[in-house]
Amino acid sequence: MKTCCFSLLLLLTFFKSSAQSSTPDKKYLDSLNQLIEKTSSDSIKARNYFLLSDFWREQDTTKSKAYLEKGKAHGDKYPYLKAIYYSYLANYYLGIDGTKSEINYLKADKELSAFSTKEAYQERAGAWHNYALVQQHQDDHKGALDALINHVLPLSKKAGDKIWLGTEYISIAAIFMNLKQYDKAIPYLNQGIEHFQNAPSSQYFLLVNAYLTAADNYSGLGKYQQTKKYLDLAKILLDKSKNVVSPYRIEIFLLDYYKCATTYFTATKQYQKALQHANEAIKLAKELNDNYSLQEIAFDKHTILIDQKRYPEAEKILMDLVKQKETNSLTQNRLKTFNALASLHYTTGNMAKAYIWLKKSKTLGDSLSESKLKTDISNLEIKYKTAEKEKKIVSLHAENENANYKIKQNRLLNWLLSLTSLFLFVIAILGWLFYRNSKKLATQKELNHQQQLIDIERQRQIDVVQVMLDTKEDEQNRVARDLHDGLGGMLSTAKVNLTHYTQEKTNNTDTELGNVVVQLENAITELRRIAHNMIPGMLLKLGLEAALRDLCETLSTQNLDVVFQWLNIQTEPPVQEQITIYRIVQEALTNAVKHADAKNILLQCTQSEDVFFITVDDDGKGFDVGAPLKNQGIGLKNIKSRVEHLSGTIEILSKENEQGTSINIELNVTT
The missing domain is CATH 1.25.40.10 (Tetratricopeptide repeat domain)
Known part of the structure; x- marks a missing residue:
């Protein structure tokens, strides 16, 4: 079974x-x-x-x-x-x-x-x-x-x-x-x-x-x-897998373990353990509503019952199996059940019933053999007909070859005369084509030269943008380090000294001095937040996915839900491209938070081969996409320049005085 x-x-x-x-x-x-x-x-x-x-x-x-x-x-x-x-x-x-x-x-x-x-x-x-x-x-x-x-x-x-x-x-x-x-x-x-x-x-x-x-x-080889x-x-x-998050219920594989263990203990004649595992398997199969496994375990259980000479119980199990459509969906399963019933009745001495089930088994086996025989005969007939057709084709091909040879002889003289005339005509045509192609080639060279100039200028602009972005990134990193290590340290020292001063003055009732300490604490926190935003440290340590997930969690508040989805991305791009992608997403999310008054934002990143897709959806206020470039914010301009740097495209779906904005970006990355 x-x-x-x-x-x-x-x-x-x-x-x-x-x-x-x-x-x-x-x-x-x-x-x-x-x-x-x-x-x-x-x-x-x-x-x-x-x-x-x-x-x-x-x-x-x-x-x-x-x-x-x-x-x-x-x-x-x-x-x-x-x-x-x-x-x-x-x-x-x-x-x-x-x-x-x-x-x-x-x-x-x-x-x-x-x-x-x-x-x-x-x-x-x-x-x-x-x-x-x-x-x-x-x-x-x-x-x-x-x-x-x-x-x-x-x-x-x-x-x-x-x-x-x-x-x-x-x-x-x-x-x-x-x-x-x-x-x-x-x-x-x-x-x-x-x-x-x-x-x-x-x-x-x-x-x-x-x-x-x-x-x-x-087990099938008998190597227990x-x-x-x-x-x-x-x-x-x-x-070990009990508490592991997995796409599949681990109970499915635990059920298969009990089934396999039942077979093993039955084969090694450890019937008590076999029955215990079979009962565990039946219990689990019922919980999973797995009828096929229930019937499979039932067949194994009938084997145990026969070894224990509990023949009526074994017969009842087999008769139930005969009626189940899952068991009968495979011909080999039906044949195995029929043989088991015949063997059972033979063992109990009921030869009449044994004969009936043996006959059914033989009929089913004959039908399988007959079906296979018909298939083999059909394949042989196809091969035979194919061989005959090939013979006829070879014969017809030989006849055609002889006819073609005679025709070729008759036409050879005409071809020689025609070829002479054609040769002169071809020379004239080739001369005219050479002249025309020379003119086309000169024109094409000029067009190619113009295109090369355009390509050089475009590459120069891209290089300028790259230098600007690299310079901006380096400057941001330098300023962030200076803010964090320099000004941040000075503010922290001032806060410690001021706090120490207020604590030493036991009778100090100056509330304004306490407020200054609180303001200093807030200034230090804000300074560290600015420095953290300017240097994507988590990206460099843990990668793009972790950095984006951290960015979304940082922006999420009680009144704003930022959902992040990372789908079908097997290998992240090089670090420099990851930083560019991070900056694009950072600008897009910042715009949605600051200007759209959104309550829900969806960020989705996917990849197909060397194309990286970014989608940012929000339910906030829309804006006029067709407004002149000078009226657009610096954030949107930065996004477009970075997208152009990666030879990508950007699509913004939004309307003024309407709710919702969708930004779809496609970037060409290195895989």
Whole structure:
């Protein structure tokens, strides 16, 4: 009864839902909808509509399809988005129409093959992985294995995601286990476990799944010492994971541990422990509403009952399994249940019932063999017809060659005469083309020269801006250090001396002197705040994400909520570019706080390859975007100059006397 489709099911969720799993549903949906409403970029709208479609896929198919079509409409002019549309369409059909799902996964792979980015390789790997899942659900384990080994593994290596690659190794091992080729599964299990050894604590569940799969494999080989080793490793990691925040409920993997332990204790004839673990598994499966696992455990429990000669209880369990649709969805499970019933009745001496179940088993096995035979015959017929067609093509090709040879001989003389005339004509044409091209070339050289001058001037302006920004940053750092180390130290010394003076004068009743001390304290605090803002120290120590999160938390007050989202950014840009991004966000947030009177501000940072996206939304007062540049604040001018320095674009959506402002920025960064 035991099957190893768990790894594949896990991977499907892992591939398409990782963005959702760490974010509360409402906040995640609100974020996607806000991005769609505020941006005018069709590419951003398309990506967010695809994410909405995938979010609703298992909850509301009507909504899912509607969002999918909206994403297609916005992404049709972008070849890459048009390609990944087929992957999301295949996801939509998964569980609804297997054939359409297969066709669209293959279509997605074909369209994505035109791109050579890591994101494209991972999308293709995901499409082939889900294609393999469809094959497994159709009992085509060899088809699933072919997809994983020959397509998913090479593409995953190109994508460079170590965690994803490790999960694929475990999936391949699971398929070999389903085919009872346990020895072939071992190298893939070892590879998968090796890839997970340094996984962060939030991904312990991957290593737990790998250990349990290895334990199940060694149990199939009858190597129970190895089985116990991996069971113990899994249990240690499960205990460590109780308080770890993870995208998946750890109870799912604890249930799998109890199932695997039940099988181990049954095989080693430790029936009391086997029953204890089986009962724990049943209890947990009921809590998780996992009917398939309930039936799987029931089959293991029937084995224990037979060994204890409790035949009526074992028969009742098997008869219940026959009626369950989850058990009967896989042909191998039905065949195993029929054989178990036949064996049970044979053991109890009820030959009539044993014969009935054996007959059902044979009929089912014959149907499987017949189906395979028909498939083999069909493949042979196709090969035969193809060979016959090739023979006919070769024969026709030979006849055509002879006819063409005679025609060539007859036409050779005419060609020689024609070529002579054509040669003279071509010389005349080439002379005219040479003259015309010479004139075009001269004109083009002049245009190129003008463009070079324009490019040089533009580069000069960019260099000037860079020097200005670097000078400003250095000056800010110098002033901040002088304020903090010089003036700050002097003020602190004055405050200490003044405080000491007031404390020595026991009869001192001068309240104004106390007020001076308080004002000095406030001045020192304000001075340190100014110096901290001028030098982004946290950025240099902990990176861009931590610095931005600290900035948002600093600006948040009782009357202002600043929400920060850091999405899909695997590698931060170089430090100098991080400082520029920090200054852009700092200016944008400061403008919203000072001028907009906002109560809610959303800062979102995302990245796609070498393009860094910044979105700042607030619900405060709008302003006239079309006002002359001289009327705009220095903060907005600084933002635009820094965006231009990184060859980026800025889009500001706001209107005077209306609520809300949205700033969308795209920056070209070094990856």
